[in-house]
Amino acid sequence: MRDFVIALSGEAGQGLNTIGDMLALSLFRNGYCIFTDKSYHSRIRGGEYVYRIRISDSPLYSMRQEFDLIVSLSKSTTISQLQYFHDGTKLIYDSDSDHVSSKDFDFEVKAMGFPFKSIAKEAGEPRAQNVVALGGILGLFNVKREIPSKLIEETFSGKEEIIKANLEALKRGYDLSLPIEIPRLDVQEHNYYLMNGTEGTGLGAIAAGCKFLAAYPMTPGTGVMTFLASNAERHRIVVEQAEDEIAAVNMVIGGAFAGARSLVTTSGGGFALMQEGVSLAAMTETPLVMVDAQRPAPATGLPTRTAQEDLLF
Missing domain, CATH: 3.40.920.10 (Pyruvate-ferredoxin oxidoreductase, PFOR, domain III)
Incomplete structure (x- = not known):
């Protein structure tokens, strides 16, 4: 290549x-x-x-x-x-x-x-x-x-x-005409769409019929919340900024229990705080969809460095 x-x-x-x-x-x-x-x-x-x-x-x-x-x-x-x-x-x-x-x-x-x-x-x-x-x-x-x-x-x-x-x-x-040699790359007509991970996740949620999102801002997971908020009116989605991560996860469990396709977004530290909610969802067999934008964690960790410790956690 x-x-x-x-x-x-x-x-x-x-x-x-x-x-x-x-x-x-x-x-x-x-x-x-x-x-x-x-x-x-x-x-x-x-x-x-x-x-x-x-x-x-x-x-x-x-x-x-x-x-x-x-x-x-x-x-x-x-x-x-x-x-x-x-x-x-x-x-x-x-x-x-x-x-x-x-x-x-x-x-x-x-x-x-x-x-x-x-x-x-x-x-x-x-x-x-x-x-x-x-x-x-x-x-x-x-x-x-x-x-x-x-x-x-x-x-x-x-x-x-x-x-x-x-x-x-x-x-x-x-x-300037920079004196740098680059490989010959062919220009092509294509029908691709350029997006970042935040936009891709948000578009996936919209396509899947998400109607309720609750979250507390936490980098780098906040982008999914703001993307859905910017598209909320067009796609009839309720977006709630909760007072903390514990409230957010419980709101989403309530939304799912009531029959709304619900989503909660967070990052490593928020995911650690949400564990009682995860346990509640498992115990009551309530669907729970979470976006965990991982960073070195659990706990607060490093706000903008990505990792996969949450998988083990």
């Missing part, structure tokens, strides 16, 4: 999620098959954030660990990913900032610095250095510029000056 893995490496608060989503969606809409994942800390700003995108011209079902190209916006985060480098890994960094370079490695890495921040400033928006990098990467894959342009207009709808500056930053990124 011909494929290519890009990693965006930085910190929470640097806009990596927005730019990563734009990059993934642009590649997808241009006709590539993609698979993405994210690794991040539960902080408003700061803390490691790595957004990976695997690109191919045939369907993908998993992530390949090694990076072929890493775009570094944080020296410490990039250094922490050394185990995923290989002999052919290329590194791009912002030469206007004190970011990682080839001197930071004790093995050979082809590192290239580009003045992303200066280019963004010239475009009229100093914060748009991520968009400059976005244009550079999309140019590598010959993605039609109108695709990310439309995404920028949608993302910053109503903010004409910001849209104008970001479109200029995107154009200048395309003009």
